[in-house]
Structures are given as structure tokens and as C-alpha cells.
Amino acid sequence: MAGSSLLALLDDIATILDDVSVMTKVAAKKTAGVLGDDLALNAQQVTGVNADRELPVVWAVAKGSAWNKAILVPSALAISALTPWLVTPLLMLGGLYLCYEGVEKLAHKFLHSEAEDEAHHAELTHALEDPSVDLVALEKDKIKGAVRTDFILSAEIIVISLGVVASAPFMTRVMALVGVGIIMTVGVYGLVAGIVKLDDAGLFLTRRTGDSGWARFQRGLGTGLLKGAPYLMKFLSVAGTVAMFLVGGGIIAHGISALHHGIEGLAHHAGEVSVIGGLLGGLTSALANIVVGLVAGAVALLLVLAVQRVMKRGGKAGASNTNG
Template identity: 70%
Template structure:
């Protein structure tokens, strides 16, 4: 009896871990849009920091990220335990915010010239090169800004993850949220650390001296890293923006039954096309989610802009 009870306990634990692993995988997939944007945003946060201080700054932000999640996870668990009906509205708000951020990024590209961005970058570089600038204070401001950005993105990740395990037991929710928090923090800031040091690695390899095929390969690899690092950042930024519309739009369409049913019916109809039905059935919902996400982001941006202007206009003007 004791032996069978032990095996039953082991089987229950294995099943629980399997369920947690499966739910964590789903949560990871659903938060991929936030992850891509998180990478691009946090890698950009160290712009203007001297090369030897890049990794310490990334590490400081990573510690701030863990503190953020240590606050957000208990708050999310308390909400799921005390007012579980609030999870869906929170999820919808998170999806709308993702779409808003994506449109805001596109609007920034359209409304700000390349010269303005280059001028801003030049100011950062000049600040670091100026011996009169307090580098410690400069770094602290960069870190504070990055941690604030991380708090918003972490909140999105936690809310999306919570939505995927809303029907699970409390223990499973704890395990998934803690697991996803650790995975995202290590994954994001590990990759950010690697990305910001790519140019240093490229410079080191390109400066290799000597003859032979291996040395030539190292120099070629170094030049490739130096050339490719800026394009990698741009690719991450574009992929992150697209993923934000896909994920945010997907959350919104699933939360609005008429839109969700329309998407399903359209995908079902596309699936009947001979030869490419399977591909179309997979692409149509993704396309609908993306388009809906862009439209929702535009609406939210217009509302936010209108409210901001109204508040500014209502403020008493200084005499």
C-alpha cells in the first residue's frame, strides 16, 4: 500500500510538472511579441553607455526586472484568487496596450525624421565623452528608465500568462507565473547582454593578426559582426512590432465573440481551398489578428492623443 501510494504521488507530481511545462510553453508562445519588443527596447537602453559599463548596466536592469516581477506575480495571483472575473478585462487591456505601443512606434518612425534620431544619438555620445558629465548619475538615469520600461513589459507578460492559466489550480498558476518570470528575465537580459557586446566581439575578431585560413576566417567573422549588429537591432525592432500586433490583436479578437467567430468562419472557408487550404487556414487568423491589432492600436492612439490634448488645454495658463 505504501509503495503504491508513493508511486501514485510520483505520478501526480510528474503529471503536475507536465501540465505546468505545457502551460508555460503556451504562455511563452503568447508572450513572444512582448519578448521581441523587450529585447529591442532594452538593448537600446544601453545606447550611450561606455563599452566597459554595458554589461554592468544590463545586469543592474535585470535585477530591477526581477524586483518588478516579484511585485507583479503576487499581485496577479491575488487578483486571480480574489477577483478572477478581472482577468479577462486585464487581458484585453494588455492586448490593447500592446497594439497601442506598436502603432506608437510606427507613428514615431513616420513623424520623426532620421536627422532627429541621429541628433539624439549624437547628444548621448557627446554626454558620455564629456569629462564634466557624471557618468554614475548618467548610468543611474539609464537604469531607472530601463526598469520603468521593463515594469510595463513585465506587467504585459504576467497578465498574458495569467490569462492562459486562469482555469488552472492555484499551485499551477504559481509555478507557471514564477517559471515564465525567470525564463523571460534570463532569456531577455541574457540575449540583450550578448547583443550589446556583438560589436565588441566583432572588433576583437577583426583586429586579429597573423596568416592562415583560421585567422582570415576570424577577421571575416569580426567584420561580419560589426556590419550585421545594427541590422540585427533593426530586425528585432521590426519583428517585435509585428509580433505585438499579432499577439495584441489575437487577445482582442478572442475577447470579442463576433470578431472571433468571423475569424474562425473565414479560416474554415480558406481551409477548403484545394492544395493550399491548410496553409491558408493557418495564415488567415494571423492576418486578421494583425490587421485588427493595427486598427485597435490606431483607435487607442487617437483616444490617448485626444485626452492628452484636452488635459493640456484645460490646464490654467501661467500669467
């Protein structure tokens, strides 16, 4: 009897772990948009940090990210247990924020002048060269800023993951969200550490001496890493932005029944094309979600800009009345 009970328990555990594994994979795919942007943003956060301090800074931000998820995961589980009706609105809000962030990135060159970007870069360069500047304080500010950015991105990841596992049993939700949190933290910051050290690795390889084929190969590889690192950063940024529209638009479309069914209908018709129907159907669905994401993000950005303009006018009017 005890033996059969133990076997039944092990079978239940195996079933739960299998469910967790499947849902964790689905949740990880759903958060691809945030992940790509997370990589690019966090790799950029260590720009301007001395080379020997890059990894300690990444480690400090990774620890902050772990604390963020330690706060967010229980909060998400509490919401799903006590107020499950909030999951869909939060998911939609997270999707809208993804789209807004993507459009804001696209509109950056119109919203911020080159002079502003150059001034920011010059400020960082001056800080590194000026011996009177407290580099420890500068580093701490960078870490705090990166952890704040991570909190927003982590919240998006957890909310999207929660939407995937919302209907699962409570323990499955717990294990899936914890699994996603661990995988995303270790994966993102492990990759960030590798990315920020690509140039150092390339420089090390270019200094290899010798005339052997192996030495020449290492120098060639080092040169390739030095030249390719900036392009990798650009690729991550572009891929992350596209994925933000794809994932965010998909979340919004899924939450609006008529829109969701309309996209499904388009994809179904495209899928009926002979030979390339499967590929065409998938592309149609993806492009439709991207368009939804672009439109939603543009509307959100316009609203934010309108609110900011009204607040500035109100502030100026208040200052005028005070002076008068």
C-alpha cells in the same frame, strides 16, 4: 500502503509538472510579441554606455526585472484567486496596450521630428565626451528608465500568461507563472548581453593576425558581425512590432466573440483550398489578427492624442486666467 501513497504522490507531482510544462510553453508562445519588443528595447537602453560598463548595466537591469516579476507574479496570482473575473479585462487591456505601443512606434516619425531624435543623440554624445558630466548618474538614470520599461513589459507578459493558465489549479498557476518569469528574465537579458557585445566580439575577431585559413575566417566573421549587428537590431524591432499586433490583436479578437468567430470562419474557408489550405488558413488568421491589432492600436493612439491635446488646452487656458 506507505509505498503506494508515495507512488501516488509522485504521480500527482509528475502530472502537475507536465501540466506546468505545457502551459509554460503555451504562455511563452503567447508572449512572443512582448519578448521581441523587450529584446529590442532593452538592447537599445544600453546605447551610450561605455563598452566596459555595458554588461554591468544589463546585469543591473536584469536584477530590477527580477524584482518586477517578484511583485507582479504574486499580484497576478492574488487577482486570479480573489477576483478571477478581472483576468479577461486585464488581458484585453494588455492586448490593447500592445497594439497601441505598436502603432505609436509606426507613427513615431510623424509624431517626432528628425530634429528631436538628432538632438537626443547629440545630448547623449555630449554627455559621454564632457568630463564635467556625471557618467555614474547618467548610467543610473538609464538603469532606472530600463527597469520602468521592463515593469510595463513584464506586466504584459504576466497578464498574458495568466490568461493562458487562468483555469488551471492554483499550484499549476503558481509554477507556470514563476517558470515564465524566470525563463523570460534569464532568456531576455542573456540575449541582450549577447547582442550588446556583438560589436566588441566582431572587433576582436577582425584584429586576429595570421595568413592561415582559420585566421582569415575569424577576420571575415568579425567583419560580418560588425556589419550585421545594426541589421539584427532593426530585425528585432520590426519582428517585435509585427508580433505585438499579432498577439495583441489576437487577444482582443478572442475577447470579442463575434470577431473571434468571424476570423475563425475566414480561416476555415481559406483552409479548404487544396494543397496550400493549411498554410493559407494560418496566414489568414494571422493577418486578420494583425489588422485587428492595427485598428485597435490606431483608435487607442487617437484617443490618447485627443486627451493630451485637451489637457494642453486646459493648461494654457488656466495659465492665461492666472496671468489675467
